[in-house]
Amino acid sequence: MSKVYICDDDKLVLMMVERILGKEHEVKKAMSVEELMDLISEEKPDLILLDFQMPGTNGYEGLQIFKEKEWFKDVPIIMVTGERDSELEIKCLNEGVEDFVHKPFVPDVLLMRVQLVLDRRASEKNMKQKMAEVIDRSMHDPMTGLFNRYYAEEEIDTLLSRGRTGSFVMIDLDNFKYLNDTYGHVTGDQAICDIGQILATIVGDGGFVFRLGGDEFGIYIFNNDRAYVEKLIVDLFGEYNRQAVTIDYLMNSSLSVGVALAPNDGESYAALYAAADKAQYCAKRNGKNGYCFYSVDFTDSSSARAEVVNIAQLKKLIEDRKEIRERSGVYKVDYREFQRIYNYIERCVERTHQRAKLVMVSLNVGAETAPGNTEVIMQKVDQAVAGCLRRNDVGTRYSASQFLLVLIDVDSEDLETVIEQRIRSRYHELSGRNSEELIFDIMDIRQ
Ligand code: GH3
Numbered sequence: 346m347s348k349v350y351i352c353d354d355d356k357l358v359l360m361m362v363e364r365i366l367g368k369e370h371e372v373k374k375a376m377s378v379e380e381l382m383d384l385i386s387e388e389k390p391d392l393i394l395l396d397f398q399m400p401g402t403n404g405y406e407g408l409q410i411f412k413e414k415e416w417f418k419d420v421p422i423i424m425v426t427g428e429r430d431s432e433l434e435i436k437c438l439n440e441g442v443e444d445f446v447h448k449p450f451v452p453d454v455l456l457m458r459v460q461l462v463l464d465r466r467a468s469e470k471n472m473k474q475k476m477a478e479v480i481d482r483s484m485h486d487p488m489t490g491l492f493n494r495y496y497a498e499e500e501i502d503t504l505l506s507r508g509r510t511g512s513f514v515m516i517d518l519d520n521f522k523y524l525n526d527t528y529g530h531v532t533g534d535q536a537i538c539d540i541g542q543i544l545a546t547i548v549g550d551g552g553f554v555f556r557l558g559g560d561e562f563g564i565y566i567f568n569n570d571r572a573y574v575e576k577l578i579v580d581l582f583g584e585y586n587r588q589a590v591t592i593d594y595l596m597n598s599s600l601s602v603g604v605a606l607a608p609n610d611g612e613s614y615a616a617l618y619a620a621a622d623k624a625q626y627c628a629k630r631n632g633k634n635g636y637c638f639y640s641v642d643f644t645d646s647s648s649a650r651a652e653v654v655n656i657a658q659l660k661k662l663i664e665d666r667k668e669i670r671e672r673s674g675v676y677k678v679d680y681r682e683f684q685r686i687y688n689y690i691e692r693c694v695e696r697t698h699q700r701a702k703l704v705m706v707s708l709n710v711g712a713e714t715a716p717g718n719t720e721v722i723m724q725k726v727d728q729a730v731a732g733c734l735r736r737n738d739v740g741t742r743y744s745a746s747q748f749l750l751v752l753i754d755v756d757s758e759d760l761e762t763v764i765e766q767r768i769r770s771r772y773h774e775l776s777g778r779n780s781e782e783l784i785f786d787i788m789d790i791r792q
């Protein structure tokens with residue numbers, strides 16, 4: 346039942362309207378614009394029938410008052426007139442009046458006009474709501490509720506075209522397939538949502554967060570000061586590590602981050618994306634769980650890239666070593682980078698007197714195993730190792746049947762636990778093979 350208010354100085358008209366509309370609508374009556382205002386202040390109507398010709402404030406003057414009110418855009422007004430006056434009707438339509446009815450009323454016509462206006466308003470409202478929903482959906486990633494890449498692209502290009510500076514931060518989760526394999530995709534989805542929340546918390550209103558797709562996120566920061574952005578990223582790693590203490594599945598992943606600054610590294614979404622992607626690739630290549638700023642000096646030579654990231658990332662690794670010691674995960678890098686990491690760790694170990702071990706894990710399956718089969722088994726070794734190392738340990742494939750690991754801050758007992766109980770039993774679990782096929786050679790790093 347809709348609420349229809351009729352404002353007319355003629356009691357007879359009020360009674361007639363009540364009789365005609367009263368069966369289908371809740372009708373309230375006012376004899377002047379002032380009385381009508383009192384009714385509206387108590388409860389907003391769905392429609393107003395407003396007489397034009399009234400002593401005191403007439404209908405047209407009433408409209409001028411209503412136009413200033415907040416409810417005016419939501420409440421349709423049908424003007425009631427005694428005679429047909431096209432000039433007056435045009436004037437009223439220009440002021441936002443929805444329709445006209447003429448006295449004396451033809452009941453069915455009045456009923457019909459009121460119903461049509463109400464229906465039109467309802468369908469407009471419905472349409473507006475749907476439009477808002479569609480616009481909202483087109484801007485957001487349904488799983489995380491974050492903005493999506495299409496929104497980001499448009500927004501970033503708009504900001505840049507207005508000469509605004511900023512930073513494009515690209516984040517990919519490390520070893521996410523492993524997290525999915527271990528905990529299942531539902532938990533994987535949850536992890537993606539959790540990380541979206543972490544990013545949003547850290548960024549606050551200093552920028553906006555979006556999901557690029559899969560396990561990849563972006564942040565656009567409204568600031569291109571390198572020190573500012575670096576602090577934000579360090580805070581992000583700190584928050585991630587803090588959350589991972591209580592949310593155990595997060596321990597199986599980490600963040601690789603690439604940063605491009607606008608306008609220096611790019612003046613459009615596409616250019617910044619490409620630069621941040623290269624920087625992120627560096628972070629991945631250099632052991633993951635790290636960040637890298639884009640540099641024009643980037644070449645295709647991985648050694649040039651390695652130098653940039655190893656230092657920053659490993660420094661952080663060593664600095665955060667205590668905080669993240671309990672977390673598991675593995676840093677896989679190719680052998681050349683591993684040597685650099687190893688050299689760096691060796692220097693850090695010398696300086697900080699950390700205990701560290703170099704471990705060679707060799708697979709001994711006998712000469713009768715075909716090379717292709719050895720590779721299949723090595724993938725199981727890889728998985729076993731990846732799942733057992735702690736976050737600040739580093740590992741790499743060394744040869745067709747060997748892995749090389751650096752375990753930091755371990756004593757012999759720790760090592761015993763890590764190797765004997767974890768890697769061997771995980772290997773057995775994954776491959777169903779004899780864990781004695783794995784041979785471990787251990788040495789102190791400074792020997
Ligand atoms: P890397 O450390 O090199 O980043 O490897 P990764 O294991 O994280 O894998 P990669 O980034 O290459 O691929 C992303 C994986 O994330 C692929 C897919 O298994 C998983 N993934 C992508 N989207 C979703 C999703 O919406 N939900 C879940 N649960 N997993 C997803």
Ligand code: MG
Nearest residue numbers: 518519521560
């Ligand atoms: Mg990933």
